[in-house]
Every structure is written in structure tokens, then in C-alpha cells.
Amino acid sequence: MAEHQSALLLRKQLTELNKNPVEGFSAGLIDDNDIYKWEVLIIGPPDTLYEGGFFKAHLFFPKDYPLKPPKMKFITDIWHPNIEKNGDVCISILHDPGDDKYGYEKASERWLPVHTVETIMISVISMLADPNDESPANVDAAKDFRENYKIFKRKVASCVRKSQEEV
Template sequence: MLFFLFQAHIKFPMDYPYSPPTFRFLTKMWHPNIYENGDVCISILHPPVDDPQSGELPSERWNPTQNVRTILLSVISLLNEPNTFSPANVDASVMKQVQATKAEAEKDGVKVPTTLAEYCIKTKVPSNDNSSDLLYDDLYDDDIDDEDEEEEEDADCYDDDDSGNEES
């Protein structure tokens, strides 16, 4: 069994239990719901005010029935299941979402490239003159010049006046 030890600081306000305590990790954390300074962003530690901008229901916020046990259970739950849709650390949230997407893709048998070499797969392209197949690192490099020329030709087909009036 694997155990982790995280140091934290809980500070109770003078009007506790009517106002929530603050919870800050002293141990450095990289987590979607923990700010760089260690402050935890969790609904039950938010004051019981109506804030429609937060996206939190009033029932999810602090109330006087909460206690140290419920706070610790909520923090442990948050560590196990981050809320990536309301991040305190956006970079950590994006990383978590990418990892989850990669895991889902692998379940479906899709290998997600993670290095430049994996993205640049060499592909065999048959040639028209029945000679041996050629390897191309990037098939699109040869096509770019042709596409630019086609766009220029297409641009000549349209009038500069696109007002819809036939008369100019």
C-alpha cells in the first residue's frame, strides 16, 4: 500500500462555525484545484453567499453543520477526483484532461502520439511510374506550393465587389 504525507494548515475564523476556515497545503502541490500558494479551491470552504457567477449551488457552500471531518473528507475526495471544470491551476487541469483523454483513446486501441517523432510517421506512397515506393517524411510539403497556386487562380475568378449588385 502506498501512503503520502501532505502538510496543511487550517485556520479557523473568530466567527467559526458561521464562516468557513481556510485550508492551505504547506507541501508543494500540482493539482487542478490547488493554487500555487497551496490554497485549496473547494466549494464547502467558500462563504455561504449567493454568487451566481461561481456556478456553485448554495447547498454546496459552507454551512455551520460542516466540521473538520467533513472538510478533510472533501479535500481527500478532491485529491482523488479533481474538478477540472473549475480549476484553480489551469495548467494542471489541462494536463489532467489530456491524460484522461489519452487513457480513453488507449482503451479504444488508439495510440496517442506524444513526441515529435511519433507525429511524423513516414508513409509509403506509390509512384505513378511503377518504380519502387518512395518514403516521404511529410506529404504536405510538396503540396503547399500547388495549393498556393490554385488559391491564386481561384482568387482571379471573383470580383472585388461582393455586394451582390450586378452593376458596378
């Protein structure tokens, strides 16, 4: 029953995004027969180092969505403190609900069932604009961001160029 409910909810969200697109990203299914696997295209936010880039990512929803968050993975190379080198996104709202066992995040910052694909994408776009180098998923990117911003900018610019060629 929960699987049926999550599929209905995801179809509703996809229909809504197609009817009323949100600036900054587009979303669709990787495979029309699997509502649990989405592909999103994020347009690099204006006035950021990522501006002009086209970054493809996948969202994998669990069958018990919205009780549990999806996983998100960038397919396009991207250099960012909060995105692991393999593309996995590390952002508070995609962490399982409840208290953080390390005490770093408040429960209110973590996954809540009220989140939608739209709120996830807005958070990820915001993360691109404002990296959190205090809790990095990519320590090397965080180190560049903090200690050698010129190199950080160069690596991001390279990712933006590469993303434009891949579109």
C-alpha cells in the same frame, strides 16, 4: 462572545478527533496557544495518484466560525487542479455561505455551519481522488490532467516522493 463560542467548538472538535481519529488524516494545533490555527496531515488516498503521499496543510479558522469557513493551504507541494500553486485549496464547501455570484455553485454546495474539520477533510480527500477540472484553481494542473495525463501523473508522483522525504 462569538469568539468564545467558536473557540469552544474548535476545542470540542479537536478533542473528538484525538479521541476518535478519522482514517486518512490527523489534526492538531500549529501553536498550542491558538485554537484558530490547525495543522493537518493528509495521507494520500489509496487507489489514487496521491497514494503514499503525506501532505501537510494548515487550516485558519475565522473568529466567527462556524458561520464562516476556514481557509486551507497546503504546505507540502501538491499538483492538483483544485489547489492553487501557492497551496490554497479551492473547494466549494470552503467558499462563503450563500449563493455564488457567478452561478457556478449552489448554496447547498458551499459552506454551511454544520461542517466540521472532519467533513472538510473528507471533502478534501475526496477532491484529491476526483479532481474537478471544470473549475480549476490551478489552470496548468487542470490542463495537464485533461490534455496530457502522463505529464500530470509524473508531476503528482514527484510531489508524492517529495512529501515522503519531508516526513
